[in-house]
Amino acid sequence: MLNYIKxxxxxxxxxxxxxxxxxxxxxSTALFTAMCSSGGFSYLxxxxxTTMVTGFLAAPLLVQLVDGGGxxxxxxxxxxGLGRGTVYWGKLxxxxxxxxxxxxxxxxxxxxxxxxLLPRGGEEAGKALNLVGFCLIGALPxxxxxxxxxxxxxxxxxSTAAWVAGYYxxxxxxxxxxxxxxxxxxxxxEATEAFSLITAILMPxxxxxPSVLEDWLTSQYQLWCWGVGLGWxxxxxxxxxxxxxxxxxx
Numbered sequence: 001m002l003n004y005i006k007x008x009x010x011x012x013x014x015x016x017x018x019x020x021x022x023x024x025x026x027x028s029t030a031l032f033t034a035m036c037s038s039g040g041f042s043y044l045x046x047x048x049x050t051t052m053v054t055g056f057l058a059a060p061l062l063v064q065l066v067d068g069g070g071x072x073x074x075x076x077x078x079x080x081g082l083g084r085g086t087v088y089w090g091k092l093x094x095x096x097x098x099x100x101x102x103x104x105x106x107x108x109x110x111x112x113x114x115x116x117l118l119p120r121g122g123e124e125a126g127k128a129l130n131l132v133g134f135c136l137i138g139a140l141p142x143x144x145x146x147x148x149x150x151x152x153x154x155x156x157x158x159s160t161a162a163w164v165a166g167y168y169x170x171x172x173x174x175x176x177x178x179x180x181x182x183x184x185x186x187x188x189x190e191a192t193e194a195f196s197l198i199t200a201i202l203m204p205x206x207x208x209x210p211s212v213l214e215d216w217l218t219s220q221y222q223l224w225c226w227g228v229g230l231g232w233x234x235x236x237x238x239x240x241x242x243x244x245x246x247x248x249x250x
Contacts, residue, residue, distance in 0.1 A: 001090055004082070008094035012065050021061060025106060033110045042121050044114040045128030048107060052139040053208040055103065056171070059146045060164045062102065066095040067154035084245050092151045092237065099147060107136070131217075138222050141229025142204050148233045152240030171205060178202050197224065204228050 012018050036047040111132065115125075150167060157163035200207050207225050 001086055001093075004086055004090040005094050005097070008066055008091055009097065012094070012098060015065065018065055021065070022102070025058070025102065026109075029106045029110055033113055037114065037118055040121055041114040041118040042124040042128040044118060045111060045125070045132050048110055049128075049132045049135040051107075052135050053205060055099070055139060055143040056146055056205040056208060058102075059099070059143065059150050060167050062099050063095045063147055063150040063154055064160060064164070066091050066098060067151060068160065085241065088151075088155065088237075088241050088244050091155075092148060095147055095151055096144060099143065103136075107132070134217065134222075138225035139208055141226045141233070142207055143229070145204060145229040145232025145236065148236035148240070152236050152243075155240065155244055171203065176203065200224055200228050201231070204232055 032047070032051070033044065036044045111129075150163075153163035153167060154160070157166075207221075207228060
C-alpha cells in the first residue's frame with residue numbers, strides 16, 4: 001500500500017497541471033497575505049483562520065490530480081494484480097496527503113511570512129495562532145469527508161466535468177434546498193441548536209464558514225466537526241468502496 005501511495009504521488013508530481021494549480025494557489029495566497037498584512041501578524045493570523053472553506057472549494061481539483069489518470073490507467077492497475085481495495089484506499093490516501101501538503105505550504109507560508117516580517121504584538125500573536133490551530137483541527141475531518149466523497153465520484157463517474165459540476169451544484173444548491181425542506185417539515189424557523197446540527201450534517205462546509213466559527217469556538221464545535229467529518233468520510237468511503245468493487249472497469 002505504501003509503495004502504491006508513493007507511486008500515485010510521484011505521478012502527480014510529473015503532471016504539469018499540478019504545478020499550474022500550485023502556482024495559482026500560491027499567487028492567490030500571496031495576494032491574500034499582502035492584503036491582510038497592514039494590521040500586523042495578529043490580524044493576518046485571524047484572517048487565515050477564516051479561510052478554511054477554501055479546502056471545500058479545492059477538494060475536487062486536488063482529488064482529480066490523483067484520480068485523473070484515466071480509465072485505461074485504472075484498468076492496467078487492476079490487470080496488474082492490484083486489489084480494488086488497494087487502489088481505492090491508496091488513491092484516497094494519496095489525495096489526502098497531497099491536500100495536507102498543499103495546506104501546509106499555503107497556510108504555513110503565509111503565517112511564516114507574517115511571523116518573520118510583521119509586528120507581532122506579544123500576547124495577541126499567541127491568541128491568533130491558537131485560533132488558527134483551533135480552526136485547522138476542526139477543518140481537518142471535514143476536509144477528509146469531502147475528499148472521500150470527491151474520490152468516490154471521480155472513480156465512479158466517467159465524466160470529470162459531470163462529477164465536479166455535480167459536487168458544487170449539490171452543495172451550493174441541492175443541500176440548501178434540503179435544509180429549507182427540513183425547516184418546513186419540522187416547523188423550525190429559528191437557529192436552534194438541533195437545527196444548526198442538522199444544517200452542519202447536510203452542509204458540512206458550513207462548519208468551515210467564519211460566521212459559524214464565531215458562534216462555536218468551543219469543544220462542542222470540535223465535536224460537531226469531527227462527528228460530521230468522520231461521518232461523511234465513513235459514508236462516502238463505504239458507499240464508494242462497495243460500488244467500486246462491483247464496477248466493470250473497461
